[in-house]
Amino acid sequence: MRPIPRSQEPELRGAGMTDAADALPGQSLSRLTSGEQVRLYLRRLIFDGVLRQGQRVPQDAVARALGVSRIPVREALIALEREGWITIIAHRGAFVNALDESSVRDHYELYGLFYGFGARRAVERQGAELGARLAVLQKEIAAAGDPEALQELTARFHGLVVEAAQSPRLRNMLKQMTGIIPGNVFELVPGVQAVEKRGTAAIVRAMKKADAQAAEREYVTMLRNQGDLCVKLFRGRGMFEQPDAEAAPASP
Structure with missing residues (x-):
């Protein structure tokens, strides 16, 4: 995966992804930590095309959708960067990497x-x-x-x-x-x-x-x-x- 960031941010509400249960069919979020919930949620947004390569991850919208603070969102982003899903750029945000x-x-x-x-x-x-x-x-x-x-x-x-x-x-x-x-x-x-x-x-x-x-x-x-x-x-x-x-x- 290679980073191709741009400033466009998707509107999660318009995509119908404001409910964590909708984002994760068949998954039991209650058994996951807050950071794991966010990580899986973001991966599902990428999988479903709501977040596409080059787009900025809307951290506040994700936190609101899952009812969590910014801390587990940041934890999830660090884990996702380590896994190759996103790139974090200082003072600019986190961007979805290109999947090849x-x-x-x-x-x-x-x-x-x-x-x-x-x-x-x-x-x-x-x-x-x-x-x-x-x-x-x-x-x-x-x-x-x-x-x-x-x-x-x-x-x-x-x-x-x-x-x-x-x-x-x-x-x-x-x-x-x-x-x-x-x-x-x-x-x-x-x-x-x-x-x-x-x-x-x-x-x-x-x-x-x-x-x-x-x-x-x-x-x-x-x-x-x-x-x-x-x-x-x-x-x-x-x-x-x-x-x-x-x-x-x-x-x-």
């Missing part, structure tokens, strides 16, 4: 590499027994139709793989990664449910054979395919469009 296709693909490619590494280590350390345990959970994944249930089941599946890998370094790396989709990916990205079900089934088959390299490849393939679907969705939403030619770049 390669950034989205790289994100899912890295997820695939990390989880693939975890799958390989898990098979090397647990053998085919892990595949047998995951097979029970994978049957539930295959039968799940509700996005919320599928999200919970797949989180358990991937969590078991990471746990079996017995790699504290891997767990720390994954904790540092933040999803691109602001909410339930199975609800928001068409086609991801099918990709996840096929992918987890293939991973289990490889693990049952104690084939560590095949399990790693299947993870990479599954997450790469999910990245392709996200790119398709973002392109359709116009999220890769460049700002107007007359937009002024940020001053250093």
